[in-house]
Amino acid sequence: MDPNVLHNLSYGMYVVSSCSGSKLNGQIANTVFQITSEPVTVAISINKQNLTHEYIESSRSFSISILDESAPLPFIGKFGFRSGKTEDKFKDTKFEISKSGCPIVLDHTIAYIEAKVIETLDYGTHTLFLGEMTDSKMLAPGKPMTYSYYHETKRGTTPPKAPTYIKGEAPNKGDAK
């Protein structure tokens, strides 16, 4: 078994956001994918320890901001390597509040999707949330950042709590600064 194989699976780079009452949070996610086309259903894998997980369970809704290749590492670091438990990630972030009451991150975002949770699947360290798309909008022209672009061109790393973390891969604390 060669874990390096997993580096060859392709993903995008997204901010998944949610809320609990008036509290907002969001996190970087790369496992976002469409599973059916009619109705449009998307699935996301979120670590149970993350605050966003708690908020999605609370509000039963989430948004997906599709990041542009130009999104800088400090921005990814804020949403990917820091926790909303200790800071307000939305303080210096451009966002809007959707009809669901939850935030949609607009910084470095090409397009967004909003979804309501239709099923929650418990898989050990992570939950797979299945959501039916309730809204979607194109915001700006741009090229969606892929996970490999993030690793190879941006020289970004993956935190241990990510579903696609590969054992032995060390997080680069520098990304979060």
Add this chain to the structure above:
Amino acid sequence: MDPNVLHNLSYGMYVVSSCSGSKLNGQIANTVFQITSEPVTVAISINKQNLTHEYIESSRSFSISILDESAPLPFIGKFGFRSGKTEDKFKDTKFEISKSGCPIVLDHTIAYIEAKVIETLDYGTHTLFLGEMTDSKMLAPGKPMTYSYYHETKRGTTPPKAPTYIKGEAPNKGDAK
């Protein structure tokens, strides 16, 4: 709601193969993703009408061949736009039989993953199969083909039965030749 947003989600290009007794089949899939890292669990979304779906249900195992950017359209057409119900897709394909008894496609393949099904989730037109990785191997250097590379550089299209099909997008029959 703008369905064009969905074009900005990122995926790879894979052949997912399985078997039923000595019968072999495989199909192009793009919704392949890791959902947990310990143990390594992957999820795939497969249309219920596909023969591969029937074989995965029968053998409870599948392989994922990660395609190289060099994979030609006729090869993708064979696995993506034609059905194993009417032809033997493995006739002119390089493959090996794994310990599970099921095939692994080796043509234009950078690396493969084998998995045993640990859960089957019914979602209308598609089933989400969750599999625990039982084997994986790097085969050749190369760049994994992404779904956007397939669309933008190869000028490939998406069949209506794919989980990521977007209504109004017409399949190009030419791909299958």
